[in-house]
Amino acid sequence: MAKVFVLVEHRRGSIREATFECVTLARELQTAAGLEPAAVVIGSGVAPFAETLAAYLPETIVVDDPSLEHFRFETYAAVLRDLIERETPLLVIAPHSAFGMELVPRLSAELARPCATDCVAVGMDGGALAATRSVYNGKIDERLAFAPAGGYFATVRAGSYAPADPAGTGAIRAHACPAPPAAWRTEHRGYRETAAGAVDITQAPLLLAIGRGIKDAENIPKAQALADRLGAVLACSRPVVDKKWLGKERQVGTSGRTVKPKVYLALGISGAFQHIAGIKGPGVFIAVNRDPKAPVFRAADFGVVEDMFKIIDALAEKLGAK
Amino acid sequence: MEILVCVKRVPDTADAEVALRPDGRGIREEDLAFGINEWDNYAVEEAIRLKEKHGGAVTVATIGPAESEDVLRRCLAMGADDAVMIDEASFRGADPYGIARGLAGLARRKAYDLVLAGALAGDDGYGMTGPVLAGYLGWPHATLVTSIEVEGKKIAVARELEGGLEEILAVELPAVLTIQTGINEPRYVSIMGIRKVRSKDIPVLAPADIGVGAGEVGENANLLRSLGLSTPPAGAEAVMLKGAPAEVAQRILDIVKERGGVA
Ligand SMILES: Cc1cc2nc3c(=O)[nH]c(=O)nc-3n(C[C@H](O)[C@H](O)[C@H](O)COP(=O)(O)OP(=O)(O)OC[C@H]3O[C@@H](n4cnc5c(N)ncnc54)[C@H](O)[C@@H]3O)c2cc1C
Numbered sequence: 369m370a371k372v373f374v375l376v377e378h379r380r381g382s383i384r385e386a387t388f389e390c391v392t393l394a395r396e397l398q399t400a401a402g403l404e405p406a407a408v409v410i411g412s413g414v415a416p417f418a419e420t421l422a423a424y425l426p427e428t429i430v431v432d433d434p435s436l437e438h439f440r441f442e443t444y445a446a447v448l449r450d451l452i453e454r455e456t457p458l459l460v461i462a463p464h465s466a467f468g469m470e471l472v473p474r475l476s477a478e479l480a481r482p483c484a485t486d487c488v489a490v491g492m493d494g495g496a497l498a499a500t501r502s503v504y505n506g507k508i509d510e511r512l513a514f515a516p517a518g519g520y521f522a523t524v525r526a527g528s529y530a531p532a533d534p535a536g537t538g539a540i541r542a543h544a545c546p547a548p549p550a551a552w553r554t555e556h557r558g559y560r561e562t563a564a565g566a567v568d569i570t571q572a573p574l575l576l577a578i579g580r581g582i583k584d585a586e587n588i589p590k591a592q593a594l595a596d597r598l599g600a601v602l603a604c605s606r607p608v609v610d611k612k613w614l615g616k617e618r619q620v621g622t623s624g625r626t627v628k629p630k631v632y633l634a635l636g637i638s639g640a641f642q643h644i645a646g647i648k649g650p651g652v653f654i655a656v657n658r659d660p661k662a663p664v665f666r667a668a669d670f671g672v673v674e675d676m677f678k679i680i681d682a683l684a685e686k687l688g689a690k
Numbered sequence: 691m692e693i694l695v696c697v698k699r700v701p702d703t704a705d706a707e708v709a710l711r712p713d714g715r716g717i718r719e720e721d722l723a724f725g726i727n728e729w730d731n732y733a734v735e736e737a738i739r740l741k742e743k744h745g746g747a748v749t750v751a752t753i754g755p756a757e758s759e760d761v762l763r764r765c766l767a768m769g770a771d772d773a774v775m776i777d778e779a780s781f782r783g784a785d786p787y788g789i790a791r792g793l794a795g796l797a798r799r800k801a802y803d804l805v806l807a808g809a810l811a812g813d814d815g816y817g818m819t820g821p822v823l824a825g826y827l828g829w830p831h832a833t834l835v836t837s838i839e840v841e842g843k844k845i846a847v848a849r850e851l852e853g854g855l856e857e858i859l860a861v862e863l864p865a866v867l868t869i870q871t872g873i874n875e876p877r878y879v880s881i882m883g884i885r886k887v888r889s890k891d892i893p894v895l896a897p898a899d900i901g902v903g904a905g906e907v908g909e910n911a912n913l914l915r916s917l918g919l920s921t922p923p924a925g926a927e928a929v930m931l932k933g934a935p936a937e938v939a940q941r942i943l944d945i946v947k948e949r950g951g952v953a
Contacts, residue, residue: 464817465852470821474821475825482787482913502922504813508919510814510919511916512914512916513917514914557846557858558857558858559851559855560848560855561856573950574952599952606872609872630950631945631946638704651951654945661707666922669928670930670931670941671931674935678935679939681935682939
């Protein structure tokens with residue numbers, strides 16, 4: 369029976385959550401398309417990860433070799449070219465993350481197996497695989513089919529599927545690491561932390577988060593003043609950090625911090641998945657945006673379609689009057 | 691250092707109304723403002739900084755409609771030395787594999803040390819062009835790059851990972867890098883600056899010039915095929931708070947108090 373592989377993403381000793389979202393998709397495809405799911409764990413000393421995955425999927429394939437200690441395209445691609453050619457899975461899925469983005473598109477080109485990246489859904493359409501992607505800043509959905517090929521790839525957007533719960537005990541099977549080439553052309557030199565800073569947005573019960581709608585560096589003090597009056601900590605989306613208007617430690621999202629405040633008040637943030645993925649927990653999410661079609665209103669509990677500066681002024685006035 | 695930067699003209703859709711064309715196969719472009727893809731702007735700036743520090747030249751290239759010339763002129767005004775366009779007709783509707791094939795042909799025309807592209811484009815968001823291009827060229831690559839240090843025949847780059855973490859990779863040249871936003875602060879382009887490069891020649895290459903045969907790229911050669919576009923429901927989940935700003939502000943404060951966010 370045709371297989372669907374889940375590429376297990378792990379870093380510095382732990383499996384990344386996005387892997388279990390891909391497990392959910394693989395299980396759905398088992399039901400919808402009769403595909404047989406298998407996890408693929410690549411790394412050095414990764415037997416414990418294989419044990420973990422065995423509790424989720426019927427089969428786990430492990431490639432364990434000292435040369436695979438840190439993820440690199442070259443070494444992982446060499447393993448996967450070999451594995452995919454031997455086992456011919458119909459579909460290989462991975463998270464659309466720094467790992468998936470580095471690894472999958474190029475591998476798909478090298479193997480001439482079409483890849484749909486950043487999918488919010490993958491399923492069957494008239495007997496063939498089809499993917500749904502969210503494009504144009506989340507304002508349009510596109511359905512994609514693959515040109516007929518030996519197999520396909522898909523990378524999955526974070527938060528598109530709920531993380532799976534363990535179910536049953538699967539088999540674990542080792543696959544040998546192929547012989548290395550004469551020389552590698554890339555080398556892993558280590559990790560570096562960038563979001564360190566004096567402010568900790570992860571512990572605040574109330575976050576006031578500003579996005580590109582703040583428009584100008586000149587408006588930052590206004591937002592900070594409102595945050596102070598509210599007793600909130602000021603947070604932001606990525607463009608505000610890219611422009612150096614606020615420090616990286618205040619950025620919410622996949623490449624910034626994950627927060628779980630009691631209340632998240634977002635002003636002028638469009639709701640890109642990389643931002644939304646950083647807001648967790650049972651708190652309430654209020655979004656203010658002047659665009660009624662902004663995707664942030666699909667993630668928020670409460671929405672306000674209004675110019676954020678009017679809301680900032682109105683809040684400041686109410687708080688001043690107290 | 692000889693650097694090729696791949697750029698794309700995209701519509702600004704974050705802060706605009708986006709509507710489907712009647713045939714459902716694309717969006718209405720009439721009312722949208724177009725400009726350089728945000729990620730590409732950082733890539734051009736980074737290339738110019740590398741040139742300023744290490745010498746060499748920067749060429750910017752695009753595969754796109756005639757209007758893309760504005761984007762290339764903007765890059766020239768920033769400080770790129772040359773610009774080149776690939777005639778779009780045979781690439782119309784091409785998927786990222788087709789675009790990468792064209793760009794690979796272009797990259798082979800000269801001995802480039804480095805090809806830069808944006809980590810993704812803000813319109814279709816595939817994030818594929820750079821790494822697929824590297825695959826076609828057979829060069830090493832790194833995606834989501836947030837810093838570049840030249841070390842002779844090698845470079846050391848930082849790749850952005852999740853949660854504020856980066857990894858450092860040494861990469862042999864020639865290489866393909868995709869650039870993440872925030873790597874630098876792109877310089878401002880004045881109207882005067884654009885005027886200065888107004889008469890600079892921008893050659894338009896035919897597919898044959900870059901080794902692409904008829905029918906090898908374009909919609910019929912695509913590995914990814916669109917089944918159609920649709921509009922997702924707006925704000926399906928949020929409870930909308932309506933009224934004058936003062937009323938809405940009061941509702942917000944009430945919610946904050948109720949939910950224990952203090953205020
Ligand atoms: C690998 C990767 C990692 C990333 N990581 C992160 C991350 O960790 N965090 C993050 O935030 N992003 C991240 N991004 C970027 C993300 O994709 C978006 O580009 C970003 O979140 C957009 O920020 P924004 O919503 O502030 O800006 P935009 O998308 O430009 O939205 C601005 C919004 O403000 C509204 N607006 C403008 N003016 C006003 C006004 N006066 N009043 C009310 N509303 C107004 C507009 O309608 C629009 O909806 C990442 C991207 C990549 C590729």
